[in-house]
Amino acid sequence: MLEDKPASLYSPPAREQALGALANATLDTLVVGAGINGAVAAAALAGCGAKVGVVDRGDFAGGVSSHSSNLAWGGIKYLESGEWRLVRKLCRSRNRLMDAYPSTVREIRFFTSIGKGFRMWSVFVWLGALLYWFMGSCRMAAPRYLTTGKIRQEAPVVAAEGVVGGLEYSDCYLYDNDSRFVFNFVRRAVDAGGLAANYLAVEGLEWLPDQSCWRATLRDRVTDRLMSLNAKSIVNATGPNTELLNESIGVATEHRHILSKGIHLIVDRVTDAAKVLTFFASDGRLFFVIPMGPKTCIGTTDTPVDDPSVGVTAADRDFVLANANALLNLPKPLTSEDVIAERVGVRPLAVAGDVAGRDWVQLSREHQVEVDSERAFLSVFGGKLTDCLNVGDELVSMIADLGVDIPNPNARWFGESGSGCRAKFMARAAAMELDKLTPDSASEPLSVRFWRRYDRAAFDLLDDIAADLTEAEHVLTGAEYTRAELRLIARREWIVDLSDFMRRRSKVSQVVRHEALLKDPGLEELASLLVGVSAAQQVAAFRG
Structure with a gap:
């Protein structure tokens, strides 16, 4: 969901400095949208020596990238649909993030319960986790099979009635929140010489064929002033709004987004176990109980929507609370009064062609990038935080292929300091x-x-x-x-x-x-x- 609140009257000095540098600038690349895709695009390009600017009409990471589960996982659920190449890719991406950000991206155990009547035997699910471990190069602790007795002993908060077994395996989570992780890529871009501004809306884009560049008109939503700049290339990283920007300038693409709404509820901590409790909800979808310091984050839903402007409905809230109460042994049932905060956003899923008849829940988050080579315009579809470093690398390579000079294409543009x-x-x-x-x-x-x-x-x-x-x-x-x-x-x-x-x-x-x-x-x-x-x-x- 993209926040569209009234403009503030305050613009901090760092932002004013960036606005002054953006006005009338000539950039190698203008990145539109500062969610995870836009942030890594800016960090990668700036880190490799390009002159780049990144702008967002709302705050940095103000949309999709601030409503995730705070997990960096290799996509174990895609094993069921046979997307082994994607799982291997995401596992490698997760490992790369873990190596690059050891203070932030950390291993955590997932404790999964399988109920009677589930679509496959619990031992098969464990074998899938074992395959997942191998596909992740055995970088983390090995999975283990859990009997019902073990589940009762090690996780008494799990309601074991009707549970026939389970497993424990490892993936990663973000120690801080997702939006801070995304912002740090924006900051990385600025530290490398890039320019960045939040609450700066793109009012218009015009391709100037005689100059082989784009003319961008921007509006500062704090002061309502207009400015313009030129850019040799554009990256459209506006997430669920990608098609709107493309349509406004006549860019046609094979891919498009379909949107899935997900919500999480945050409550006081329900267990001291420093593990992600994983279940299959009443509708067969994955359902998480995630540690969040002194709190617990519970979710998620997976609901098809047409509009990215979404909110938590009473039905959404009731679904999460009902499943939490059914799956957990709690001193008293959770109610809406126990909810401290809610997270709601859409997942933009990249699709091409007709998806009628396909299982909605099994649609993947794999990203796609399409290039209008004649006008040096790139559109990013889909994607997830786990795969973000690959997105940055791919965009640097694609923009170089368009003839934009990238002085240091092999530079390391990400990661903590040494x-x-x-x-x-x-x-x-x-x-x-x-x-x-x-x-x-x-x-x-x-x-x-x-x-x-x-x-x-x-x-x-x-x-x-x-x-x-x-x-x-x-x-x-x-x-x-x-x-x-x-x-x-x-x-x-x-x-x-x-x-x-x-x-x-x-x-x-x-x-x-x-x-x-x-x-x-x-x-x-x-x-x-x-x-x-x-x-x-x-x-x-x-x-x-």
Whole structure:
């Protein structure tokens, strides 16, 4: 779902600087859309030396990329439909992410229960998991078969009545939220010399054949001012809105999107087990109970829709709650009163031709890129976070094939800074005894959290805290963000509206009840640190 709220009156200095550089610029590539596909496109192109800009009419990662299950998994469900090539590809992509982002993309065990009457014997499901492990190059802990007794013993929260067996296998999850992971690719692009702006809408695109470039007209949704720029190529990475942009400029493609709505409900933690509990819901689809720090994320649904602007309906909520109550042993049934937050978005599924008669649930998330070579226009369809590095690599290669100069096509454009940089950070943090300042309510040491969230920019946090120890204090109750972090975010992360921080750069609004945030004594200070002179206005709007 693409947020289309009224424009804020605040534009931070970093954003204003980017807007000034974008106005009248001549780019190698303009990337339209800053979800996962657009973010990796910008990071890859900038990292390989191209002059690139990435814009989004909403916030970075404000649509599909902020509503996932926070999982980076190899697509085990596609084994059932025989898509072995896709599964192998996704497993390799998952492993690559895990290697590149060891602080963020982590192995987690999936604990799966199989009920009586399921469409295949539980031992066959385990054999499928064993094949999945081999297809993933045996990089993680091996799967194991679970008897009903083992399930009762190791996961008493699972309602074992009617369960005939199960299995445990490994995949990956994002330690922080999906939208922060996506934003860090945008930040990576900027650090490599790219330009980025949120709340900057593409009003028009015109191909100039005599100059062999595109003329883009853009509107700043904060100030309503217009600007224009030229670009040798365009990447349409607008997710579920891809066809709308293509139709507006007469680009025809073989592929199109069909949309699947998925929702998750976030509740207080239902089990201390640090595992993803996996079931097959009443309609036969995968159903997850996912650890989320002190909370639990439950879902998802898979409902065909025509419009990307979706919301959680009472039927959606009832479906998730009913399945959770049926599949889990809980002290009392979950009700809508237990829901802290909801996540809802659409999955754009790339299809070509007639899909009538195909099993909706088995349609894959594999991405497709189509190229209009005459006008240097690329359209990205489908895709999932797990496969994002491949998308970036492919787009660099395709744009080079169009004749756009890519100075360093083999450059490494992704990943955390090297182990030497991390060791230097940790040594300095230890020397100043940073972790002794970790608030008692924190779930991990400050040094670990700072490095994972901000990579080498975390050195700035050490400077700020060394100058003033109160910079290491948390500002909001129940949200692990220090004053130093909020100052860094204000400088580097284009916070236009409080929701940009609350929902996307962080998961505060997903783990803290809105009523509690409204009463939190630190809300005004947080707003002041993030949005400066517009703090009072934005707090008033947030309180509604």
